[in-house]
Amino acid sequence: MLKVYNTASKSLEEFKPLNQKKIGIYVCGVTVYDFCHIGHGRSAVAFDLIYRYFKYKGYDVTFVKNFTDVDDKIINKANKENVSCEEISNRYIEEYYKDMEKLNIEKPTYEPKATKHINEIIELVKKLIEKGYAYEVDGDVYFSVEKFKNYGKLSHKNIDELKSGARVEVNENKKSPLDFALWKKSKEGEPWWESPWGKGRPGWHIECSAMSMKYLGESFDIHGGGEDLIFPHHENEIAQSEAATEKPFAKYWIHNGFVRINKEKMSKSLGNFFTLRDVLKKYNGETLRYFLLLTHYRSPIDFSFEGLDAAKEALNRFYNFVQRLEETEFFKDGERDENIDKYLDSMIERFELAMDDDFNAPKAVGEVFATIRMFNQYLDSVEKKDKKPFKGYREKFLEDVNKISDVLGVFDASSANWFIPEDIDVEWVKKKIEERTVARKNKDYETADKIRDELAKYGVVLEDSRNYTRWKVKR
């Protein structure tokens, strides 16, 4: 039974889809005006994990993640560089895809842009005005928060408290400080579209309502995003959408926690961020993804390079084991062992149990490593007793790890991608190792050590075992 934490109810709920096996997920994506930082990466990984797990569970998932491509920040940047907003947004969408590919993020079903849905947005705003939920003042259109009786139900805020706590309102057009813009009159130098209220552009929240409804229908299963979006963005989305359709909007609200630097939220405005680009120069995408997966998606992650190093070492351990499986000879009539039987049989089950519990990836990962330890112990003992390892164990492990890998997006079933970089001449390395083996047989250790040192310059690490020399390029 899959349980998900619903921000709206502040509790774990059993996941019950709206329409059997067909589910819809909408996640707020990024505003494309700059490179993505680790926080964006975290959110992407979290929802990618969720998307993949639903598919694993047999759901037919329509996954929508938008690009906000019209916004003050984009306009500012465009004006600063003296180029169009479109050029800015297209540029950073391109960069976004490069980062996402390295993080092994699967492409959502749809990735709509706000600027391509102006008609839908205008229709929605018109409907809200007709229904009396919105009003126009001098080319701007605002949503009247007090008209929507359930306002605050997601973020658990109370309208009166919000009112008393509201900051000094700069916008004189609004009837109430809580009201928010659905449509904004365009100023000089800003992009605009024709509308019943004159030349203008959409407000921030309305695009997500318009696009989610277009691709997923008026009511859908899951809506997600970073926890900073709960208020006001998602609260406003609910108000707009439910006011317009008079139907429940999203059923489950899922929010990921922040990435922090020294206990503080990583954010553009604080300036304490690392871009994905920067980190990916030093660490590969799998390491970063694994690092992000190691903390439950709702908890804060303290970003650190020490943490990335630990993540890298953990993956080394995983791939060392895979390599061991690759290089060990297994036999159909090999030695069986009760303990390893138990662990291998239950690995997938334990994985699912963990994931069913609100996508507990850190726990799921732990189950894999626990199995690896048992398997290593088994192989050690079999070797020591000069017996043969059982072939079925390797097959079972690899088969199940493959399934797990499809969900987690880390843990390849082959060690080569991890240990052997593309730019290394494998044949040359093998030749050198052979030369060294000959030297060692002749007890010419001087030559052997020289070859070892030479290979070490290229990062090649040798592991001498009883019968052969194994090698890798350690990350």
Added chain:
RNA sequence: GGCGGCAUAGCCAAGCUGGCUAAGGCACGGGUCUGCAAAACCCUGAUCCCCGGUUCGAGUCCGGGUGCCGCCUCCA
């Protein structure tokens, strides 16, 4: 000021609808292997921020502290 979250070994991190040995990873230390070395593998460690309560039994529930963080403004 209002609302909410977190505090587990040297570090990271699961567990928290109470009860099996408090997962897993990193680091340290010990060992196996080895020509040496490295690598690899195995082993080893915490009674869960403090105080009080509920209970046969609490890291897990309740109350009170302390500390840290987030939202209330653009933000994944």
